[in-house]
Amino acid sequence: MMSMSYLIVKNLKHLVLSFKDKSETLLKKIQEHNIDWMHACGAKGRCTSCRVEVVKGGEVLSELTQSEQRMRDLGRLKAHERLTCQATFREEGEVEVRIPKMCQFKHMEYGEE
Template sequence: MAKVTYLINGKKTIIDVPVGSSLAQHGIDNGLEIEHACGFNCRCTTCCTKVNKGADLLSVKMEHESEKLDMKGMHGNERLSCQCVVEKDGEIEVEFESWHQKEEEDKGDTVFI
């Protein structure tokens, strides 16, 4: 079991996530609001998260995930939470922000929705 800290638009929630579970699905199953326009099929980037801690406890980034992130200019510690499966016990911290807010910031404006 991994202890996962979800930071969503500034709100912190800590949830125990079993090995073999995706961060997005388990978060939603526990009442968190994680955007997922494509239904966890790695076809969009709305569930994008920054992995601040514990990246080595998650599944490796596969080619299709890397391609999606590259198309949006997302690099480094950014992952699609629907593709992040907990593989080891430990502490993980992930940070989400509304993709609506991100789109507006990309245009040069900040709009909180």
Template sequence: MASILIENLDQRKVEAIDLSRPVLKHLQDQQIDWMFACGGKGRCTTCKFELCSDAQALEPDSEAETRYRRQGALKKNERLACQAKLTGDIRIRVPDECKLPHMHYSDE
């Protein structure tokens, strides 16, 4: 089991039991609204998150993430929630450009 701490959603913590599933699925299981436009297929970057902890707590980049990095659409500390899979506990933030208008985001 691993956990996802979302710093700018009031330190919301999500427990992830099945590590074979991507981060986005764990967020959806907890009814956390998270932007995604392509249905979680790695065809866009709307579901990206900023990683605030050790990158080793995630599996290596998927093919889609590698492609978007080469295109400059993903920064070094960003991952796609629909692609990234946990190997341990992570801390993340919702980037400003991916925030949903109906959600309240904290400064922390």
């Protein structure tokens, strides 16, 4: 059995981050590793600039927060997307994500995958 959870960012050189603390948001872990990541509203769940497209394993993430549900209701967050400032791991496992083009920084090198 896996002792940690893993976030794999497929189009950012297959970046793999491990999580011991399930209550830690995806964005917090990304920032701990000094990775530039868009989050225009200061991680308050109000803007969707930190969103990711979930490719695989979304079932191990937490339920949608009120902020994420509000963004979905407004049509600003698609069914396969999550906000990294809101999402945490619900259980151990792996989640594969991609950073949408509109959420990518110009100075970062992203792949196609």
